Amino acid sequence: MTNTESRLTLTITFIVLGILVFITLFPIVLMVLNALKPAVEVVQNPLAFPSEIRWDNFSRAWTDARFAQTLMNSAVLTALTIVLVCTTSSLTAYVLARKKIKSWKVVTFYLLATTTAPIQLFLFPLYFGFAKLGLINNPIAVAFVYTAVYSPFAIMLLRTYFLAVPKELEEAALIDGATHWQVFWRVMLPIVSPGILTVALIIGLYSWNEFLIATTFLQSQDRLTAVVSFFLLSGNYSSDWGQIMAAALIIVLPIVVLFVLLQRRFIEGMAGGSVKG
Amino acid sequence: MHRLYVIPTIFINVVIIAIPAILTMILAFYRWDGMSTPVFVGLGNFEALWTDRVFWRALTNNLIWTGLFLTIPIGMGLLAATMMLIARRGSTFFQVIYFLPIIIATAITARVWQGMIYSPITGVLGLLDRYGLELTNPLTQVNTALYGVAVADLWHWWGFLCVIFFAALRQVPQEQVEAARVEGATFFQLMRYVLLPGIMPTISLMMIMTIIWSFLVFDFVFILTQGGPAFSSEVLSTLAYRSAFYDLAVGKAAAVSVIISLFGIVATIFYIRIQAAEIVE
Incomplete structure (x- = not known):
């Protein structure tokens, strides 16, 4: 775009964009501000700066939401999901991108269809089935559920990375006597590793934040994820909003730091999975 | 040989999604409490829903939700995306800010809106109310509960669309933009005749996704109102x-x-x- 916009247009543009920044940041600022306040001051005025900074909100949040345990549960579940999604999806994405099997179209359509299936369509039989098999409160079982739900997205994203690899590389390796597995493992995977990292980040974000499946399948005290533990703390056990916002910040902060550091990857990956970017 | 590569994905997906989905379709014709033997009732469940006031309320709410999300966030996203195109400077900054809400867990976003904004005791609305601006918590009113929930979800959602639209706008072929410029098109003409048609595929895809997602909405309703008060904010998924x-x-x-x-x-x-x-290409 050439710089022909008038000063007035530019002024209006920046005012509107500024208002949208304000709207976006307002609830986030409220969260940070009140996480540092004693409960009394939250009630007096949620917009005011804290008169004294109450770090003990964080320590009380840590104890009451049992974050030592629940953050660990979330981390384990997230890690399991990332490993499962990245291994299974990169295999499938390679085969679909290179049309290695005759049924590649059927498989692709099937996966696309499941991305739009409502969770409720499979949740109830799955829950009662898992209950019968004793898989409720089992993080490995939940990681498999996440894998089923997230892998179509991961496959569609990874597929574009595999498509970008020149075919000649593969052919050259085959002529040199590499087996099909070696072509995939030694030639293709290293080239698409940036794509795998992007998928790992986004799937990690989704599993860390997930609510519906986690709250349904992980209900015992020692299996709760951090998000579900926060949900219970803020709903039942506490009316101290200083403490609740501190708990929120503990869950959000690592994600925001990671996002700010790697924002290009996040944005391109999340946007690229739904639209070709 | 390569067939083996897709087996893990297909196996997991079929066991977790396809088979339970088929079971759900079968169960829809049974009465079952989750433990005893299911009893076949034919269309009984559907007939019961047909006369169920709550079901119709939920269905209507899903349709209202679809209408809201097809217009407001798509409009906001398009507006901000085109303005970022005009602004040129700072577009990375705006993108990062607008994208922030989508990376925060829905359970947390919901609680921040509930406690820090809507609450009559600890929220901003309560504060304004004490200053005399007659504001009540929208989540506790039958007429406004659904909209109160929708605002929190809109806040969380529109920035994602903005970033997608912005990426699409930047991919409109530069020659077309230049040609329109040479012809002396104003920005709004450029928008109407070059940029919007150029990103129409992205807009329609996002509208289709919005329709699909609007019938899946769960987290915000479940956390903020549980479908209440008096089922006024019930949607099909919470039902x-x-x-x-x-x-x-x-x-x-x-x-x-x-x-x-x-x-x-x-x-x-x-x-x-x-x-x-x-x-297929």
Whole structure:
């Protein structure tokens, strides 16, 4: 775009964009501000700066939401999901991108269809089935559920990375006597590793934040994820909003730091999975 | 040989999604409490829903939700995306800020809106109320509960669309933009005749996704109002969830789920056709 916009247009543009920044940041600022306040001051005025900074909100949040345990549960579940999604999806994405099997179209359509299936369509039989098999409160079982739900997205994203690899590389390796597995493992995977990292980040974000499946399948005290533990703390056990916002910040902060550091990857990956970017 | 590569994905997906989905469709014709033997009731569950006031309320709310999300966030996203194009400077900064809400867990976003904004005791609305601006908590009023929930979800959602639209706008071929410029088009003409048509595929894809997602909405409603007060903010997914796990009416829940899927299916067909056209090339 050439710089022909008038000063007035530019002024209006920046005012509107500024208002949208304000709207976006307002609830986030409220969260940070009140996480540092004693409960009394939250009630007096949620917009005011804290008169004294109450770090003990964080320590009380840590104890009451049992974050030592629940953050660990979330981390384990997230890690399991990332490993499962990245291994299974990169295999499938390679085969679909290179049309290695005759049924590649059927498989692709099937996966696309499941991305739009409502969770409720499979949740109830799955829950009662898992209950019968004793898989409720089992993080490995939940990681498999996440894998089923997230892998179509991961496959569609990874597929574009595999498509970008020149075919000649593969052919050259085959002529040199590499087996099909070696072509995939030694030639293709290293080239698409940036794509795998992007998928790992986004799937990690989704599993860390997930609510519906986690709250349904992980209900015992020692299996709760951090998000579900926060949900219970803020709903039942506490009316101290200083403490609740501190708990929120503990869950959000690592994600925001990671996002700010790697924002290009996040944005391109999340946007690229739904639209070709 | 390469068939082995897709087996893990297909196996996991079929066991977790396809088989339970088929079971749900079968269960919709049974009465089941989750433990005893299911009893076949034919269309009984659907007939019961037909005369159920709460079901119609939930369905209407899903349609209102679809209407809200097809207009407001798409409009806001397009507006901000085009303005970022005009602003040129600072677009990375705006993108990062607008994208922030989508990376925060929905459970946390919901609680921040509930406690820090809507609450009459600890929220900003309560504060303004004490200064004399007659404001009540929208979540506790029958007429406004659904909209109170929708605002929190809109806040969380519109920035994602903005970033997607911005990426699409930047991919409109530069020659077309330059040509329009040479012809002396104003920005609004440029928008109307070059940029918007250029990103129309992205806009329609996002509208199709919005329709699908609007029938799946769960987290915000479940956390903020549980469908209340007096079922005024009930949507189909919360109705199904409560029927299955609180009322132990799994057959009814399955019937509601099948109806949710029927609404999504038309949009899903369009979605697959668009995506497939791109994949088959």
